[in-house]
Amino acid sequence: MTQTTIRAATDADWPAIHAIIGPILRAGETYAIRTDLDEAGLWAYWLMPSHEVFVAEGDGRVLGTYYLMANQAGNGAHVANCGYMTAPEARGRGIARSMCLHSLERARERGFRAMQFNHVVSTNIGAVALWQKLGFDIVGTLPEAFHHPAHGYVDAYVMFQTL
Template sequence: MQIRPATEDDTYAILDIVAPTLAAGDTYAISADLDDAAVLSYWLGPSHEVFVAEIDGHILGTYYLMANQQGGGAHVANCGYMTAPAARGRGIARAMAEHSLEMARQRGFRAMQFNHVVSTNTLAVALWKKLGFAIVGTLPQAFKHPEHGYVDSYVMFRAL
């Protein structure tokens, strides 16, 4: 597996991963009915440094790295990760997470924080815990899940 910075040539492969994930409406606190331009604007936004994970030339995952806040909070990183549905369970999310931690360190970040980890996204919560993240806050019923209704979201944090 190679994880590398995304290029313009990766746009449609990224869209093929990000659009259906957002449309499912069960993991990201963003509108589920975005058109392709809005999906790409969100994922490839100017504050995001975007990476892709590929095997044999096929992009199977993507993540972005950014400062969680500006000013006095700019030393804490934030990321978003997505894996192609057909590639789940192959270690791609873990590899991207480990890569992002290293990239964050290289860029001078001192910590990483996830602001809104949906509690029903149990695979992500378990992975973040395995990688040293702690739940530092619970946002009661902060996410309206399409299947489970109002569920908690977690703020997860780890020092780098």
């Protein structure tokens, strides 16, 4: 496991964030978002005003990033939502685990009562297993809701944890 520090992202972190999220989103295997976004589109997505964005640092560089936001507006704003991405070369080193634990604590600090992941792709077995280890339950299955570039139409899960 890498010694990880998690902090709020700054504008200076954008090149490192872009280097992580760009290839992951272009691969189209884990996020239900257009795969052809240019750098401005990626920036607008990851750093949108509703996102509180963090970076995970280790080995003197950014190894992961996540955002925290309200899952819904109005009467659903008490439930948090997050998106996490780890640099490919840092996978398996506890970065995603550290980011998720940090996000759960930050969500509690902000007064959220629960956290929900709306669309966890079933073929992302590492993420599904990690989220379950960290207390998330699969509360719904969306049959064939994700069109995976290699596996075709696969299920997506709604995962939930009360805070």
